[in-house]
Amino acid sequence: MTITFVDIIDYLGTFAFAVSGIRLASAKKFDWFGAFIVGMATAVGGGTLRDVMLGQSPFWMTQPIYFAINGFALLLFVFLHKQINRVSNTIFLFDTIGLGLFTVVGIQKTLDAGFPLWTANIMGMFTGAAGGVIRDILINEVPLIFRRDIYALACCAGGIFFSWGITEGLPLEACTIGCAMAVIIIRLLAVMFHWQLPILHDSEDEKKEEDKPENQ
Amino acid sequence: MTITFVDIIDYLGTFAFAVSGIRLASAKKFDWFGAFIVGMATAVGGGTLRDVMLGQSPFWMTQPIYFAINGFALLLFVFLHKQINRVSNTIFLFDTIGLGLFTVVGIQKTLDAGFPLWTANIMGMFTGAAGGVIRDILINEVPLIFRRDIYALACCAGGIFFSWGITEGLPLEACTIGCAMAVIIIRLLAVMFHWQLPILHDSEDEKKEEDKPENQ
């Protein structure tokens, strides 16, 4: 079994996702086991949901490498957390590249399973973004990507590029690479320029506050 | 592809469920993307769990209409939230009719997959009520239907009517319509007359409070 360039990106992305879960677990005073599970859920949770919805067993059930990467991330965090926190820009880059790759993998697996392009886009976004939602549920926080940042939308944009490329007859390689690049670039730009989606305005709340100032 | 009367009820129910998710997401200051996902999870979450348990891919993966309805609900909420809040009785009615229909759909899909009647009843309840539980998990609240209101039990009652009808040899149409009607009527009566299930009494807590009044 040879390890390809895509595999290496996959493993770096998995590592970065795992570190993000482990870091938040440590902020919640989880023990090593809890941190391992949260790291694993962050790294493979999106792909697990995708595979179950596609009617397949989760990809990690036949590939122990994902457990090894997560265990490695945990050990690094335990013994070298200061150093890890110092290279958080590097880890952010791995995370972003991983997001691009995970989106592409999700799109391709869904197309391979016979679903239409728009479903593949949704599943690409799921693969990239659902792990972070599962992570936030496990640490009992409101999912971060529902409140701030362009994250899942970067996956959507990549998916739209992919669909456009396929429809225009571009070669699959170009669609794939372009999709991943679109995810990565939009995510980087969003972080650099603090792009945010509008918050949903809830007029009723305001009205209630106006009407009943006596309630606190 | 013709749109039947049942489809229209399905779409209205989906719309009402989506609005319920979007409204709660807006109270939590989610951004548009977060609100879209919570709306979608509320509307199709129950059916998704059902389909995965039945060993099928979720129904919405081949039907973009559910995304369109949810997107429409989000746009309406963004631009016309005051008007939506003003017609909340109408939306409650859609929600209730949708609950009845979702229950029936869940029952029939489970029977079609070869499971017994009692399993179909459970799955009918799942289809109707699990979306709201997923919604509450995503907004990091204790699920509302575990604490108040007759909601899932209305689905159960409908399922029991369905089972009774099938066992008595009533035609399938009668069982189906009767089941949906039972769900709708019981839900309406429960809201009108503030029917509640008893809260589980926790004697140990009380005892602790008696024993240790110094703790707060």
Added chain:
Amino acid sequence: MTITFVDIIDYLGTFAFAVSGIRLASAKKFDWFGAFIVGMATAVGGGTLRDVMLGQSPFWMTQPIYFAINGFALLLFVFLHKQINRVSNTIFLFDTIGLGLFTVVGIQKTLDAGFPLWTANIMGMFTGAAGGVIRDILINEVPLIFRRDIYALACCAGGIFFSWGITEGLPLEACTIGCAMAVIIIRLLAVMFHWQLPILHDSEDEKKEEDKPENQ
């Protein structure tokens, strides 16, 4: 249909898991329905996740006995909660024995589905421990087993014994019984001697606290 010794252990374990869910639901002032669902999720949630990942419909969908046991646990709790709280050592014992059995069942089902030993170990742990995580998500608490106690690790240890036995050519019965015994003994020792995993240390938090003492 004869009921075997293994069935009886299975039912006692299910009962103990259900009581754990119902008890926590009652501390959160859930109503009867909410308590029933939380009890059920605690008792069958781990096996449900396992079955879905193995591409099978959840085991309880063809076995109403699990609903009956859960309903029985709820009724007992409603009418005899003081007595139940008084025999909590007995229930802890059922819970522990159940944990051992659930681990073995998870391992065997995964091997039967054609997965390798290490995947079976993971699924054994899932079967035993994931129900408690789902329970804690439903009551909106940080999962207990991520913060304290040796619980899922006892399942892992049992799985490692099982794998060792199979690799050494021990008869399946010996592996099975040894695995369950290992889970039970380690769990009991962990509770008796207050074994804990280390908490993940978060140096950045401390640093923040040192740097900014004015922020509370």
